[in-house]
Amino acid sequence: MSITQQYVLDTYRARRNGEPLPPAPGAHDWQVVRELRDHRQFRAVLAGRPAHGRIRRALSRLLHPRRRPTTG
Template sequence: MSITQQYLLDSHRARQLGEAPPPAPGRHDWQVVREFRDYRRFRAVVAGRPARGRLREALGRWLRPRPRSTC
């Protein structure tokens, strides 16, 4: 059963029981993404790492490697 079929079935049951219909599939996707981002930032702070800019800093190190010293 697809997610759309499950949504239609749940909506039909809710209508028959006089309850509020469930939220449409994908309605809260961005909220989940934001909460996950906030959780990762929180875990970074608790671990003592910078909370922001880590990906850009890592890409900068990868794209612009430091010149090697010739000792």
């Protein structure tokens, strides 16, 4: 059974029983993404890592490595 078919069945049952309709599939996807981002930032702070700009900083290190002074 697909997600759409399950949603139609749940909607039918809810209307028949006088219950509130379930949310449509995908209605809360962006909220879940935001909560996941917030959770990852929270975990980073607890671990003592910076919460913002970690990916950009890592890419910057890969693309522009520091030149180490040569001793001689």
